[in-house]
Amino acid sequence: MRGSDHGTGELFSYVDLEARVRRDRPLRAIREVVNEVLSGLAGEFAALYSPLGRPSIPPEKLLRALLLQAFYSIRSERLLMERQEYDLLFRWFAGIGVDDPAWDHSVFSKNRDRLLAGDIAAKFLAAVLAQPRVKRLLSSDHFSVDGTLIEAWASLKSVKPKDGSGEPPAEGGGRNVEVDFHGQKRRNETHASTTDPEARLYRKGRGKETKLCFIGHGLMENRHGLLVDACLT
Incomplete structure (x- = not known):
């Protein structure tokens, strides 16, 4: 029986992002290392934000999204947010739910100085290199x-x-x-x-x-x- 080429919107979503990403996907190993590093930087992130006011978008999610921008050579935050709107792999890696809206691109402009212009970016890279799974791959010869x-x-x-x-x-x-x-x-x-x-x-x-x-x-x-x-x- 020939299937119908007619799509309808769903009222409820039962998509499990974890199940949609293949077990052998290289981003899985990268995400494990990144999450361990970000967990160790929790104190650094807490010092950057005021304890009062509305909750911000977690800096961990912003940094994971910026990694995707670098991995996939995305030219701007506008295009990054457009990709995050429809790409389930991007949502899974950044850590946002399938029903959550993508952020406005201006979020990166407001947080760039806070996360990248200071020591956070350098500490993030240093912590990644210090991870046991990464450190054993490093050679001091050449x-x-x-x-x-x-x-x-x-x-x-x-x-x-x-x-x-x-x-x-x-x-x-x-x-x-x-x-x-x-x-x-x-x-x-x-x-x-x-x-x-x-x-x-x-x-x-x-x-x-x-x-x-x-x-x-x-x-x-x-x-x-x-x-x-x-x-x-």
Whole structure:
């Protein structure tokens, strides 16, 4: 008998997220290590929040979500929250229920300085490396330092002279007007992006196109290719 291609919404949900994730999924082992580390940082998290007021979104869930953003190369918190809205694997890893709404993307903007700009991110990485299951994989013999260009989410049209001389004419069709850059020299010393001022103009080599980028630096352990330290410039 041919099944009907007609779907209806369910009033109640009986989905067990734990059962939906395969036992051999690599994220399972990662989540176990991460949860042990986050449990050890509970005191650090408690010191960051006031004992009064409304309960916040748990910082443990925010950090797990940020790990997913890194693992799956998701370009923004908006897209991360869109993915978390419909992806059961993301919900399971972050620790939110199947019926819980995804957070607003601005939650990350408000908590970034609190969780990442301080010592929490460094302590989190150090605690992961100190875990027995991770530590036994580390070798002290050989390390490699490498860097990569991380393209900023900003258009080259946003690059303007820092002295303000590159503003478009008042009746020229708005901010996104067509601009002929041919023959113009743009340097980081004299130009900056108006949408992402911290991004810099880089290119991978001679003859390659110039893009707005950041530079990611990683210290890698060679035996198993583990990242042991990182910074962004």
